[in-house]
Amino acid sequence: MYLRRLKVRNLKLLRDVEISFERNGEVRPWTVFVAENGLCKTALLQAIAMAASGPTLASELADVASLPDRRHPEEETLIAAEFSLGRENHRLRQYPGFDKRPIRPPTVDCELTTQHGWREFKGWSSYGDKDRQWPSDMAADPLREARREQLPYWFVAGYGVDRSLPPPGGTRRTDLFSDPIKQRLENLFDQRKLTATGFSDFLETDLAHAYNHALIKVLLADKLLPRITEVRMRHPSQKVRSVQEIRESHLFHFEQGGASVPIPTTWLSRGYQSTIAWLADLIGQFLLEAGTEVDPRRMEGLVLIDELDLHLHPTWQAALIPALKHVFPKLQFIGTTHSAMLLPGLVQDEVLLLKQDEEGNVVVEPAPASPALMTGSEIFESFFGIHHLYPDKLGQDLQRFGYLASNPYRSDDEEREMGVVLNRLKKEGVEPGWTPVARQKPTVAKPRPSSKRRVTPGQRAAPKRVRAGRTGRKKR
Template sequence: MKISQLPIVPDQPAEVPPVYCRSIKITNFRCFKNPVEISLLDSTGCPAQWTIILGENGIGKTSILQCLAGASVRPDILPTKKKGSPDKPVVQPLWSAQEWLQWLLPRRHTKDQLFECSLELQKGTLLADPSSDLFPWKYGFKTSRKEGHFEMTSTIVAADPANMAGFLMYGYGAGRRMAVTSRVPYGPNPDDGLRTLFDDDRPLSNAEEWLLELDHLAKTPHNGQAKANHALKNVKALLLKVLPDIDDITTKVSMNANADQSPLVRVVFKHVSGALLDSRSLSFGYQTMTSWLVDLTRRLYQRYPGSKNPLAEPAIVLIDEIDLHLHPKWQQNVMTYLSDLFPNTQFIVSAHSPLIIQSSKANNIVLLQRDGKAVSVKQDLQSIKEWRVDQILTSDLFGLERVRAPESEKLFDERTALLSKSKLSAKDKRRLEILDAIIERLPMGETPEMREVEDLLRQVAAEHKMK
């Protein structure tokens, strides 16, 4: 594998004040025909580190993330002068680029009606500090056909480029698959860091290539050797923290089958079993987690080249279905790990797992519900941190009526129906005894220890009955 000595360059000027998002309002986009407004704040009035968006499939969770991504600032163009207001420079959102506008046009809920995405932003402090400068950021357009030609009227709220320079987001779609060979380019345009939210076929950069590049730069004397060594140690420590059952990450050199070619250098992950696995031999859950975490780490090193710990710097990260491909035990811990590793990152994610909701880091829960043909937003949810998984699943958050297997529920329903009768026949009594015996054997305890206690109590009761 050829390794190129590419410099780690910033995506934006140093010391740009951080910008976080406090709320978003969406009108006329996909399933959101009527305006919906979503708060991204925690109970203290600060931007929540974790906003979890819940809802059925097809109800708009991904659409919210796409609208947030589309509002990201375009650093590929210079601020333009707003017509009629020459003293007010205007920065433009990603939606205004022709390619993205063509993607957006057919996805309005109703044609020739106003599409609008409005955000309230804050600038100048870190995530948990409420003393920030607040300002709006809005983009919208309306189309119409007049006298045989197509017209579009767009509206952009004037924003000072100095305020908006720090408003860059990174987004990861549900696929999050890693590129097989070449790394996806890292230019200043935010397309690279957000496109997988819009295109499932768009791969993320090849994580192995950057790790090999850092390994090479860390071993080669040059001005950036110390920085490359620091970055390599950080990204390895990050992966070892998040990936369960991985003891070490190192490189392995093997001879090429073709003697005329250079030896192959690969990144290998040492499993607790002793197995050495390359990135393609990892399970899909490990691959996707490695892919987006390495991608984000690289982008933060580019964005904050002078920082001692770029992972602790401000950022906004959007993740669609964060629980996808993760084992339940992994789901319980992943948000805590990421909060510790990225303490000033605002995570806005969608999820389907009740285990994600149980996390103490889930400090802002957004529930999307169908309201006739429209979609409504519910955020005044009672605290569910101490709820059991079955209680969460049968709450409004997931809307399940039951959590037992359908066959077991039929037994309970039949027993309830018999007990509701005013008088039982001999046949009913015999059936009730059979149902009681079956139901008595069904496990009720939540843990193996509790189920062992149940079995012991049944055994004692049976022995007592015999005596």
């Protein structure tokens, strides 16, 4: 599934918001929301996930009673969306309500509503009429049917901020196969841990090999995560005889000082785990649904990720989105971030800013320019409202002291100010390390001597010479 348009009304602080996820009539593959804390970034991702789930599954995922805008308890909460379906798996996909496969993948419109005090959604979905492709059953609710029957190739997955790798053998088979569609979204709603590398413990032998191959391909492509040279995962058919063998059944090999060092997955840093976990889970969910090997470059669907930059070093953040664009060209990603380092991988229409208007409502604004063409200082100023490199008072004092100390022509007032600033810095334990230059008196330029001849009193000035023919009469 791909998201084309979203409309939200009276959901928390989202009073009336409409967002397009298209570019020149086609689905835009990347959208990242940037905003301060508390301005509904996560709420927007969850609203998209609920719209893609249908009313029954959405009611199971969300705390519905917490969603209505408490400032307007008498008004209805609405989530409406338009989705489209990918062409790659059109011949394999079932379309509830169609006796014959439509010529092209149709669009799907859906709507969810709830009210203050309700514990569930009511809603509907239907095929769009843009292509004039009508189902044989006009009363069909395609999203509800697709979710109820667990139909493949209606793919959407969501990832929250609780992203870590499970220990080998730590995933139960019932967790994996009971309701895979719901499982793909629960992490975004803080309801469960990710299966992630646990897929290798339960997939059939051929599919487990395909999973390992795809994961290695993704992690090693474009240096998505630095220093990883090899990934090894034991298949459950291999017998283990000790706790040590269980722990080391999932190993990531790292380049350390020219050598390759194997590290168990649960020993990895948070930065590695937070990214490997959702990537490993995403690939596993695709293969579980398809039942066969799928090239990551041919995977289609919608992926929602909260805090893309979670636990990542700025160098990794800068490389993350370009690498994902290359590895998953047919996936649509919608995410959130607080990181300026992540934005240079995006162009102007791929970044949306969430702000509050005078009434406290969250509104959506386009990016002022393409972050891919901006300097770091310009990104901080345009997207995060940081207008200088020293946002705190201590940094401003240090900068001011440096200016005054290096100015030999500082005034008496500036000399006193420099002493006050230096005392404040020392009280905070900051030693500037600069010795003020000696003061100098400003050089006063001497007046240049006049070129005119001076005339003393009693002296007559010499008459000016007059060139002949200029002022006299003209000779005849």
